[in-house]
Amino acid sequence: xxxxxxxxxxxxxxxxxxxxxxxxxxxxxxxxxxxxxxxxxxxxxxxxxxxxxxxxxxxxxxxxxxxxxxxxxxxxxxxxxxxxxxxxxxxxxxxxxxxxxxxxxxxxxxxxxxxxxxxxxxxxxxxxxxxxxxxxxxxxxxxxxxxxxxxxxxxxxxxxxxxxxxxxxxxxxx
Amino acid sequence: xxxxxxxxxxxxxxxxxxxxxxxxxxxxxxxxxxxxxxxxxxxxxxxxxxxxxxxxxxxxxxxxxxxxxxxxxxxxxxxxxxxxxxxxxxxxxxxxxxxxxxxxxxxxxxxxxxxxxxxxxxxxxxxxxxxxxxxxxxxxxxxxxxxxxxxxxxxxxxxxxxxxxxxxxxxxxxxxxxxxxxxxxxxxxxxxxxxxxxxxxxxxxxxxxx
Numbered sequence: 227x228x229x230x231x232x233x234x235x236x237x238x239x240x241x242x243x244x245x246x247x248x249x250x251x252x253x254x255x256x257x258x259x260x261x262x263x264x265x266x267x268x269x270x271x272x273x274x275x276x277x278x279x280x281x282x283x284x285x286x287x288x289x290x291x292x293x294x295x296x297x298x299x300x301x302x303x304x305x306x307x308x309x310x311x312x313x314x315x316x317x318x319x320x321x322x323x324x325x326x327x328x329x330x331x332x333x334x335x336x337x338x339x340x341x342x343x344x345x346x347x348x349x350x351x352x353x354x355x356x357x358x359x360x361x362x363x364x365x366x367x368x369x370x371x372x373x374x375x376x377x378x379x380x381x382x383x384x385x386x387x388x389x390x391x392x393x394x395x396x397x398x399x400x
Numbered sequence: 401x402x403x404x405x406x407x408x409x410x411x412x413x414x415x416x417x418x419x420x421x422x423x424x425x426x427x428x429x430x431x432x433x434x435x436x437x438x439x440x441x442x443x444x445x446x447x448x449x450x451x452x453x454x455x456x457x458x459x460x461x462x463x464x465x466x467x468x469x470x471x472x473x474x475x476x477x478x479x480x481x482x483x484x485x486x487x488x489x490x491x492x493x494x495x496x497x498x499x500x501x502x503x504x505x506x507x508x509x510x511x512x513x514x515x516x517x518x519x520x521x522x523x524x525x526x527x528x529x530x531x532x533x534x535x536x537x538x539x540x541x542x543x544x545x546x547x548x549x550x551x552x553x554x555x556x557x558x559x560x561x562x563x564x565x566x567x568x569x570x571x572x573x574x575x576x577x578x579x580x581x582x583x584x585x586x587x588x589x590x591x592x593x594x595x596x597x598x599x600x601x602x603x604x605x606x607x608x609x610x
Binding site for chain 1: 405408414422428437
């Protein structure tokens, strides 16, 4: 049985893996603050189960992070708190000078947690459907349908955003 | 923009998070919150175990032990040491014991067999099987809970009924696990019950602190 890590060991661990994990957490949670909270919660869970982790702690932490984002966080009411954080930015402002690429990231935050988690795992973590399914403990079919629904929703939102933007540009030039 | 959307999305996610760095206090906060939770749970588990063992230990001590070579006796788990925190946690004496559903611990209930029989009889605990723990043949006994909350699990020695392992779970994952060894009821060992030895570098703090 492994002993629990000290704070120094945990700091070393986070120095090695933390940056990428934080980036995923922020995308999963929708804001920097919520992402930091999510990562901290995942780290606490990692510490709690350290002695029983079968495999490497980094993979375990990653799985915890993804599953918290997809399920647990919402059950704990943090999802509602996070939504409140995102609501002001829910509709893309056509007057904004942000490009479509950045708008897509904001649109990502409007997706339901499970769809958003699947999208982040597939397109940011670049996991395959099978790897995503294994990380979330669901079937590859579920991953496929969640990704498909998520992308379709994002496409609708981005089309509507682009149309609004085009209309605005035409009105400005006309 | 079929494939284009995925490409743009990927670029957007990379770009929008590229400058993120883990804030310096995050690891420390996670570590301290974990440690605080663990100490609290350990103190709760120790308090619970103490409530049960108090009566059991008295009986075992009075009866002169349970045989040669058989560990018995004091140090009933009322004091726990957290090596992470370098703290000794002593539960407050007034802490209400959880294992009093079949009558207050230590009042007319003497000996582990009696206590366990009562706790099992009133349905507060149930036998969940047999296992070998640290080379000792044990009976696994689980607390019966009808609502969400921490669940206590004991593995008691089949011949003495003294606990060999005490585990606290939150219903799914293990929160705290303690393996217990038992000392002979010599005067020196019995003195440790009232005045536990505090190792160098550790300080005694009230329960829940740390």
